[in-house]
Amino acid sequence: MTKTTPAAKKTKAAKPRLTLGPLFFHWSPEKRRDFYFRIADEADVDCVYLGEVVCSKREPFFAPHHDAVLERLRASGKEVVLSTLALVTTHREMDAIRDSATDDLLVEANDVSCLQALDGKPFVVGPFINVFNEGAVNYMAAKGAVRVVLPVELSTDGVGLLAGYANKAKLGTEVHVFGRQPLSVSMRCYHARARGLHKDSCQFSCETDPDGLTASTLVDKPILAINGTQTLSHGYAALLREIPVMAKSGVTHFRLSPHDTDMVKIAALYRRVIGGTMGADDALAELTNLMPEARFINGYAHGKEGMVWVA
Amino acid sequence: MSAPVYLELVSPAGTPAALVAAIDAGADTVYCGFRDCTNARNYPGLNFDVDEMAEGVAYAHARGRKLLAAINTFPRADDMAPWHKAVDNAAAIGVDAVILADIGLLDYAHRRHPSLRLHLSVQAAASNPMSIAFYRENFGVRRVVLPRVLSVDEVADVVKAIGIETEVFAFGSVGSMSEGRCFLSSYMTGLSPTSEGVCAPASHVTYVEDGDKIVSCLGGVTLNCFAKGEPAAYPTPCKGRYVTEGRASYLFEEPIGLNVANILPQLKAAGVTALKIEGRQRSRAYVTQVVSGFRKQLDALARGETPPPADDLKLVAEGGRETFGAYGKGWR
Numbered sequence: 001m002t003k004t005t006p007a008a009k010k011t012k013a014a015k016p017r018l019t020l021g022p023l024f025f026h027w028s029p030e031k032r033r034d035f036y037f038r039i040a041d042e043a044d045v046d047c048v049y050l051g052e053v054v055c056s057k058r059e060p061f062f063a064p065h066h067d068a069v070l071e072r073l074r075a076s077g078k079e080v081v082l083s084t085l086a087l088v089t090t091h092r093e094m095d096a097i098r099d100s101a102t103d104d105l106l107v108e109a110n111d112v113s114c115l116q117a118l119d120g121k122p123f124v125v126g127p128f129i130n131v132f133n134e135g136a137v138n139y140m141a142a143k144g145a146v147r148v149v150l151p152v153e154l155s156t157d158g159v160g161l162l163a164g165y166a167n168k169a170k171l172g173t174e175v176h177v178f179g180r181q182p183l184s185v186s187m188r189c190y191h192a193r194a195r196g197l198h199k200d201s202c203q204f205s206c207e208t209d210p211d212g213l214t215a216s217t218l219v220d221k222p223i224l225a226i227n228g229t230q231t232l233s234h235g236y237a238a239l240l241r242e243i244p245v246m247a248k249s250g251v252t253h254f255r256l257s258p259h260d261t262d263m264v265k266i267a268a269l270y271r272r273v274i275g276g277t278m279g280a281d282d283a284l285a286e287l288t289n290l291m292p293e294a295r296f297i298n299g300y301a302h303g304k305e306g307m308v309w310v311a
Numbered sequence: 312m313s314a315p316v317y318l319e320l321v322s323p324a325g326t327p328a329a330l331v332a333a334i335d336a337g338a339d340t341v342y343c344g345f346r347d348c349t350n351a352r353n354y355p356g357l358n359f360d361v362d363e364m365a366e367g368v369a370y371a372h373a374r375g376r377k378l379l380a381a382i383n384t385f386p387r388a389d390d391m392a393p394w395h396k397a398v399d400n401a402a403a404i405g406v407d408a409v410i411l412a413d414i415g416l417l418d419y420a421h422r423r424h425p426s427l428r429l430h431l432s433v434q435a436a437a438s439n440p441m442s443i444a445f446y447r448e449n450f451g452v453r454r455v456v457l458p459r460v461l462s463v464d465e466v467a468d469v470v471k472a473i474g475i476e477t478e479v480f481a482f483g484s485v486g487s488m489s490e491g492r493c494f495l496s497s498y499m500t501g502l503s504p505t506s507e508g509v510c511a512p513a514s515h516v517t518y519v520e521d522g523d524k525i526v527s528c529l530g531g532v533t534l535n536c537f538a539k540g541e542p543a544a545y546p547t548p549c550k551g552r553y554v555t556e557g558r559a560s561y562l563f564e565e566p567i568g569l570n571v572a573n574i575l576p577q578l579k580a581a582g583v584t585a586l587k588i589e590g591r592q593r594s595r596a597y598v599t600q601v602v603s604g605f606r607k608q609l610d611a612l613a614r615g616e617t618p619p620p621a622d623d624l625k626l627v628a629e630g631g632r633e634t635f636g637a638y639g640k641g642w643r
Contacts, residue, residue: 111439130414135413193560299501
């Protein structure tokens with residue numbers, strides 16, 4: 001028997017998993033169902049997050065398909081996590097949080113109200129709850145968290161430090177590595193506002209933009225993407241070169257955020273980069289072929305403005 | 312909880328001079344921060360060292376008023392010491408409460424200083440009774456500063472449900488995003504409001520004249536172009552003009568200030584404990600004007616009279632125009 005060093009053991013144990021985060025956009029129920037069916041059947045991801053994070057008004061549309069999608073994903077052997085709403089104010093939304101908390105599925109808490117409802121049940125801390133330091137990591141571990149999805153604002157240095165503390169507390173860490181980065185949530189619906197409507201009579205105008213509505217500056221530079229009450233980066237985060245260093249620092253899960261593109265192919269690319277069978281530059285070239293119109297960003301990972309690309 | 316008879320007036324104090332001005336103008340309470348990244352208004356030339364804050368406590372207490380220390384940013388990993396020290400210092404100099412947002416820091420303060428009064432900062436984004444209950448039960452939080460996203464009816468609902476004090480924003484910015492969870496400024500500047508306490512830092516703001524217009528930028532991103540003399544807000548990302556579907560607009564919020572002076576009776580009936588004026592970055596003259604304006608209103612209200620028109624406040628409102636923001640119907 002060969003003697004393994006602790007470091008070698010750690011590397012072996014730390015094979016990161018690939019996840020598909022919750023869909024932020026308001027796709028038609030059928031499109032959404034078929035998307036998840038295809039993910040279940042074809043995508044090489046370990047875990048899929050289901051659930052409406054952005055706007056509770058959208059929730060009833062997908063409800064009739066939820067069970068079928070859940071069953072198909074489970075049958076494919078993927079872990080399924082239920083994501084909850086990021087901004088909770090109404091009684092109906094609080095009831096939905098309580099329902100999620102008692103569900104059999106593991107829950108991703110995206111608002112502190114969910115932590116209150118979970119009451120000791122294991123959970124994933126979603127990216128809309130701020131966990132920026134070891135104090136918060138340790139507190140979440142004591143409350144029953146199994147992993148923490150880190151805020152998109154963190155640099156890879158910050159990610160590395162938190163992954164270290166999380167490992168010590170027996171927590172996993174998850175990092176958003178593909179897709180537009182969520183930058184803010186509001187009570188106000190900007191899709192409705194952009195079209196002269198209010199949230200209460202929004203006519204679900206967000207459904208026209210499956211990847212978000214481009215907001216440009218006055219000098220015609222696309223800068224943000226609007227998705228109802230949510231604001232995202234216009235550029236698509238593409239953390240590929242950064243994966244090896246994050247994996248080495250102990251990050252356990254890498255998250256792809258669903259977009260209206262070929263997510264099965266994107267999952268395959270990321271899987272190969274994580275597995276070390278494809279270089280980041282080759283993966284980036286393929287990603288560019290898949291999404292020729294997209295602008296990629298990685299600024300936050302390098303401690304810079306989130307909107308920039310650091311070559 | 313029955314409605315308090317008295318609405319506490321909470322004033323910003325960005326400097327020791329503003330603190331004195333606020334108290335002399337009739338503030339019941341002032342809030343201020345230490346001169347570093349531990350507070351959410353970490354702007355050059357602002358804030359207090361420990362001795363200055365201790366003098367502020369003495370000035371306030373001698374007049375029967377209170378001082379709150381805002382330590383409301385989110386410490387980064389391996390760098391919690393300045394925040395721990397800020398909490399320890401605040402406790403040592405006898406502040407009446409600390410205003411915190413980070414769960415790690417709340418846990419620290421609750422364990423280390425069990426008798427220190429904890430207020431939950433707006434940066435914690437606790438927008439419903441369940442979230443507030445979490446902070447109350449786990450950390451003994453005694454007051455919550457409610458996010459600027461709730462209507463008056465929703466505020467009343469929250470007050471009834473939570474069994475602790477509430478503080479609501481009365482005057483200042485509208486704050487259209489869920490606070491403490493907005494990364495727009497770091498997206499454009501690389502500096503984080505959540506950790507470094509600076510939204511749209513002046514070092515990254517430029518104004519360029521373009522004929523009879525002025526162009527304002529943040530981090531090189533054009534946020535507005537306006538005629539000289541046209542009301543325009545300081546260029547934070549949520550106050551910019553953007554183009555969607557070929558149309559330029561104030562997509563997130565108009566250049567307009569929040570002022571609740573005309574709905575004070577409703578807020579009192581809703582049972583809120585305290586009214587918060589925003590603006591630690593604003594001048595001493597601003598503090599005097601806004602605090603005395605609200606003092607007159609609140610004193611009239613306490614006497615059971617209809618508060619006088621608050622015209623004097625309109626002059627200092629952002630962009631010279633006012634709104635009830637999310638408190639009113641239709642804002643969303």
